[in-house]
Amino acid sequence: MTEEKSGESRWDRERARQLLASYATDRDPKVKDELVAQHLNLVRYLAGKFSNRGENLEDLVQVGCLGLIKAIERFDPERGTEFTTYATPTIVGEIKRHFRDKGWAIKVPRRLQEFNASVAKTTEELTSALGRVPSPDEIAKKLEVSPEDVLEAQELGQSYNLLSIDSELDADDSRKTSSLLDYLGRDDFQLEQVEDRLALHRAFSSLPSRERLLMYLRFFENRSQSEVAKVLNISQMHVSRLQARSLETMRQALSQQRNRGERSGKRRKSRKQP
Amino acid sequence: MSDTKLWNIQLRVPAEPEFLGIVRLACAGIAHRLGLDHEVSEDFKLAATEACGHLLNLGSQEIEISWDISSDSVALQVTTVGELDAELADDEADLEWKEIGLLLIKSVMDEVLETTSPPGLRLVKKTEINDD
Missing domain, CATH: 1.10.10.10 (Winged helix-like DNA-binding domain superfamily/Winged helix DNA-binding domain)
Structure with missing residues (x-):
């Protein structure tokens, strides 16, 4: 039986050679049809090798046939290579391109x-x-x-x-569920404030201790001027004046810092230039 | 250009078609471990199956599959193990399909080398591997 099969395929190959030689010169569509029909087995065999990749076998055979037709069109019998040697990579290439076009490499x-x-x-x-x-x-x-x-x-x-980043994660028996999104990193907005705090801290230290306490009570504890006046045992008018003066002192301290920063920034920039 | 050797993995199976599934599973597992694309992983499975199929009819008791993984490639070496028993060898295995099998391997791998003693194939796929 194997002999019969191989005998048949030898005949097929002889016939294919004749057809290919004829097609190379005449470009007769009928000859092309017969060549395609003759090599459908090859396409089916190759497509079958890719059929476990989640694509329909018939789709793959279709795409493989495109490759086969390209191979028939381009094959040059004069070169002396077997047609299957030439056609196999062309057909496989077409099938692989099909997967790639569908975004296979990424997802x-x-x-x-x-x-x-x-x-x-x-x-x-x-x-x-x-x-x-x-x-x-x-x-x-x-x-x-x-x-x-x-x-x-x-x-x-x-x-x-x-996975959706909104999908809820189990949070044991507590009712509050958290999603993956909660665990993704993002910019920490408090980071910017660190810089402000440092600047403010320096400005604060430019004040005498009584004014420092005054500013703390007014702006961090949100006490009224008269409340602060009681704590410091001075008049509310005095508090108002001290507050205005302290704010001015701090403003100056801050703008000095900024100027220094800008100047050193400029220096850094100018150093870069030749 | 770096081609640092990272790992070697070996698998020896009886030279019977029933064991090809294990080779395919190992390929998938290794590809997954290396973080390769799904397509590359499938190419490896396909090439390994074809390469082993190529050696099944030569008459050896066992086949050895070895993965050489370096930072820029994965090489799959498939060889017969031990003496070849002429009685087990199947000379009538369809030569044409065997040839097509080889062509198939060549079209999914970057390099294919036939080795002779012992008979085998070396398949190389160029791909960047991170060793983490």
């Missing part, structure tokens, strides 16, 4: 994600039906895939699933 295809989900679902169903955890073979049988595919999905499948 896992939807079908595969769905497959992983269906493995999980089938496992659950069979567990309750059988009263025990099903074997990969049993899951594979039910889903009509190979046990290896099931094992791979079980082992690696989880990392293929997409």
Whole structure:
């Protein structure tokens, strides 16, 4: 039987050679049709090798046929290479490009994600039906895939699933749930304030201790001028005057700092220039 | 240009088609561990299956698969183990399909080398690997 098969394929190859030589000169569409029909097996074989990647086999055969047609168009019989040697990479290339066009290199295809989900679902169903955890073979049988595919999905499948950053995470029994988003980093707005605080601290230290206490009570504890007057045992008018003077002192201290900063900034810039 | 050797992983299986699934699983696991694209991972599975299939009919008891992982490539070395038993060898294995199998490997890998003693194939895929 093998002899018969190989005999047939030898005849096929002889015939293909004739057809290819004829097509190279005449470009007769009928000859092309026969060549395509003759090599459909090759396309099916190659497409089959890619069929476990989550794409429909028929789609892959279609794409592979495009590759085959390209190969027939471009094949030069004069070069002396076998047609299959020339056609195989062309067909595979076309199939691979199909995957790439679908964004395969970046994300896992939807079908595969769905497959992983269906493995999980089938496992659950069979567990309750059988009263025990099903074997990969049993899951594979039910889903009509190979046990290896099931094992791979079980082992690696989880990392293929997409997660929403809004999806809620379990927070034990407390009702408050948190989402992944809560754990993502962002710029700390308080960082900017650190700088302001430092500047303010320096400005504060430019005040005498009584004025410092006054400013603290007024602006950090939000006390009224008369309250502060009682604490410091001075008149409210005096508080008002001291406050105005202190603010002016601090303002000057701050603007001096800023000037110093700008000047050193300029110096740094000018140093860069030759 | 760096091609620091990172890891070597070896697997030896009986030279029978039933064990190809294990080779494929190992390929997927290793590719996943290396953080390779899904497409590259599938290419490895395909190439490994074809390469092992290529050696199945030569008459060896076992096949050894070895992954050489360096910072810029993954090389898959598939070789027969031990003496080749002529009685186990299947000379009538369809040569044409075997040839197509080799072409298939060549179209998904960057380098394919045939080794002779012991008979085997070395498949190389250029890809950047982070060693973390």
